[in-house]
Amino acid sequence: MGYDPHQPQGGYSHGFQPAGKEGDETPPPPPPSVPGGYEPTQYAGPTQYGSPYVTPPPPPVYPEVASVPPSVGRYGIPSVQPPRQSLRWLWITLAIIAGVIVLACGGCALVGFIAALKTNADSTVNDYYSAIKQQDYQQAYSYLLTDTLTIQGKRISVTQGSFVLIAQALDQQNGPVTSYSITSSSTIGGTATVVVHVTRSSGLAYDVYLQLTQIDNEWKITQLDNI
Helix, strand or coil: CCCCCCCCCCCCCCCCCCCCCCCCCCCCCCCCCCCCCCCCCCCCCECCCCCECCCCCCCCCCCCCCCCCCCECCCCCECCCCCCCCCHHHHHHHHHHHHHHHHHHHHHHHHHHHHHHHHHHHHHHHHHHHHHHCCCHHHHHCCECCCEEEECCEEEECCHHHHHHHHHHHHHHHCCEEEEEEEEEEEECCEEEEEEEEEECCCCEEEEEEEEEEECCEEEEEEECCC
16 A cells, blocks of 8 residues: 555544544533523623623512502402492581571570660669669759659659759658669560659658650650659
């Protein structure tokens, strides 16, 4: 067998080269599996710095709880709102109570108004006879609003001067007034009628009928049949 200078050396047949040599086209073995069951999607091979690049594991995935709007049910069905209670009877009850209170207050105001009219008329009579008892006849005349006076059944015209003279004459005849008391009183609108029981020092006792009229929120004696 002759030597052929064009025959490849080394004892290898044409077209075969051992693995790991330059020009070897056999792919490298896959990288070892990563603990935890994760395997990289692709082996990148050596980088220019000589270390392989491994894809990092993805972050853990937690189950999500879907939020349900308050007006929609969990399965997409609108939730049923409870029926709203009617406040009609409450307002009716409050209106009735308010009406009763108004009527009661109105009644109290009317009674108070009548009582005030009566009290004011009686107060004027008390002030008049208090001045008579003290023989202060000029002060007593200030409560009168009349130009006539009935004495012992006789109707006479009076002024302040004549009223003082008549009162003094009665004191000399029957004695001064020692006591008096209101026995009855009635008020209708702006008019009042008061009866006073009068006692003099001589023992004489009689009733005096007085008529009063309210003028500018003030009660005046407009008629009387004795002093």
